[in-house]
Amino acid sequence: MPPDGWNGAIPSSRPGTVAEPSHGPDTTPPRGVSISSDPTDRPPSGGPSADGVPAAPDPGPGGVPSAADQPPVAAEPADGLPPAGADGAGVPLAGLHVEEAPAADRSGAQPAGDQGEPADGHHDEPDDHHAAGVSLVAKVRAVLRVRDFRKLWLSMSLSSFGDWLGLLAITATATSLVDGFAGQNYALGAVLLFRLLPAILLGPLAGAFADRFDRRKTMVVSDVLRFALFASIPIVDELVWLFVAQFLIEAISLFWIPAKEAAVPNMLRKDQLEPANQLSLVTTYGFTPVLAALVFAVLTTVGDRLGTTVPSLDESKLSLYLNALTFLVAAVVIWNLPSISGRRAAGTQVTGESFLHSLRAGFSFAGHTPLVRGLVVGITGAFVAAGVVIATGQAFASSVGGGEAAYGLLFGAVFIGLGLGISLGPSIARDLSRERLFGVAIVGAGVGVGLLAWTFTLWIALLLVVVMGFFAGIAYLAGFTLLGTEVDDALRGRTFALVQSLVRASLIVSLAVVPFGVGLLGRTSVDVGSVELAVTGERVMLFVAGLLAVAVGVLAYRQMDDGRPVPLVADVVTALRRDTTARRRLAGGGVFIAFEGGEGAGKSTQTRRLQEWLTEEGLVARTTREPGGTPLGAKIRAIVLDPASAGLSPRSEALLYAADRAQHVHDVLRPALDAGEVVITDRFVDSSLAYQGAGRTIPMDDVRSISRWATQGLQPDLTVLLDLPPEVGLARARGRAAADRLESESLEFHQRVRGTFRALAEAQPDRYLVLDARRSPDELAAAIRTRVSDLLQGLPLQQLPQHARVPRTRRHGDHVVQTGSTPQLHP
């Protein structure tokens, strides 16, 4: 195993978890109460605003046909974030096609696989983890801009590459030093056993040790020793020494790992640790093993020629020398990084004395918490299976033909799969809950292994191995992320300790047992009708491992399932389709309708009319608005709309709207939707995109990401856009009350706003109803009712008790149900 393998996987403690939305009735405003625009709470007139923001070119929906009349895309924004952090900064999404926007808004492509679950309020995640692919790249780039971290990462990557190459070489060497099928398998098992044993024996001790010494010196000494030991293996060329050297190398690595782990947090900001972990994971399991496998395959092909020129040198020896060299280079790099020995890292101390106790507490916690129990069962079982795959690899490779080169290829394929799973998995799985994803992915990996067992063609085997690695990578990331996010900080360390011990123990057990099993079962062939099927030990073992993975996946799924009545298949399908509406429906949630449009478009009028109609129809419907949908939001509204707030900078304006929105989502929207209500809001995220994005020319993606952060990915099921030329709307609005700060903006500003609304709607016609707001209020209301009644058809929405219903004059033969699906609506 690579030196920094498991540790790289531990998500750093995050700067705080997001509280669940309150479901308590006390935080929910009374149902059905209209809080739509009230002229009396408008700020007093104070003359036109002068916010000092030049009307820069539109950064918005470049490339969208309807926005063609807008000025060209704005330049890169000034980055207000600290240099090391620069999350997403410097990557203006100004040029991003708006069509991509709403999809990203739906919190799809998260790198860390822990995004929110807008539909059901489960597993709500903040914020920067919602980053789309592009901002993952930006985050990683920001992390790599930190010089010391970059150097450490480069040297780690080099050592990791060397280590994988060494592992390939050592397994090849071990098998070449003994004769016979069974003997080779025993030798292989023993090599791997000696690699894992030290962690169990020395883990706690090494942790305590590493905290007491200068980290840089610890790392340099470890690297020099590892250099010497790796170089000694080909020189001594004895099987026994190979085992001893393995054991020593692994033992030394145990001192190196905690030193490195403690050093990294000193180099980065807290919020950068997660992308840093992802980077290490992808490097250690995705990139370097593939490179090592390729290099090993190349060395194998040139090895023969090499053997004739330099008789004592073959590819395994060359690999080991190369590997040794990588540790020497790492030693030099680390020696030149004084910051490693700098400040002591806080919170990474693991003292030896508390280890046993904490392990016990961890056991009891894990035993009593279904989620952790599921994770532990899943991770342990998955690693038993992984051990089987590793241990049978060589025998399997030779059985599909191709010898050591095939082994190298299969080995590489595992890590291509892992790399793909870790980096792409979360964005493919989208808003499927990580609890479900974990079990599903283990089952997927198990099915891959089970099929692999009966594959006799190399390329099919390679394909299956990639699939297996892909699912394993997803499970791995989901599992460790869940441990990081769902386990309380106080218990997290112990839980990780338990999991890591179990991981190593399960690897040891399977690595130790499997080769013996393979040797014992030997090779037999079974006649199946006319075909002769080669049933070999490794294939039987692989098949059993696949079954085991499927079983633990199912078990983990059962343990961790949150009891939602959503069938798994529908859950997976809607998540893959990014169908948030369907997901909320599945979860029995309400329906969320937003009204957007410029000033005086008639939003307040129409939200009120829609709410009245729905109430008449017997549904619990409420109107609300932004800004000012909550008491706190009302104060924010007063600030942002007050013409006296002339000095408000575009960024603070954007943040104030986002703050208002965050409170609105938390206090009003989520609880009401969770209760199955129809929620109608006068303005939502699109207003920020239009006014702050296109209007104020803040890069669209910045606005989008703060909105996404504020809403935790909540999106309307339907947005009604009341489209109106700004001059008409402004005239209407001015007839209503004195101009507020935004109404006082130039006509050009309002034209950009309108263009953006239309572009957003055009990008997602299914989710928008665009109406010409010059039509009469009655016509508009009728068109909205028709569309909304389609949307609500058959949904299990909350209904008013009969006595609370408003009598309708138009209706005949009333029959009223209080539960069940929405009754026939009368648009």
Ligand SMILES: Nc1ncnc2c1ncn2[C@@H]1O[C@H](COP(=O)(O)OP(=O)(O)O)[C@@H](O)[C@H]1O
């Ligand atoms: N379809 C319409 N046609 C003409 N006037 C309208 C229409 N809808 C609303 N109004 C009027 O325009 C003004 C602004 O309407 P309002 O609903 O407050 O718009 P918004 O909330 O979008 O600013 C009000 O005086 C309202 O009576």
Ligand SMILES: Cc1cn([C@H]2C[C@H](O)[C@@H](COP(=O)(O)OP(=O)(O)O)O2)c(=O)[nH]c1=O
């Ligand atoms: C919600 C939201 C509103 N706004 C602006 C648009 C409006 O000018 C103002 C809200 O005023 P409001 O009176 O609610 O709008 P209307 O006049 O259309 O009834 O705030 C933003 O700039 N960004 C946002 O995110």
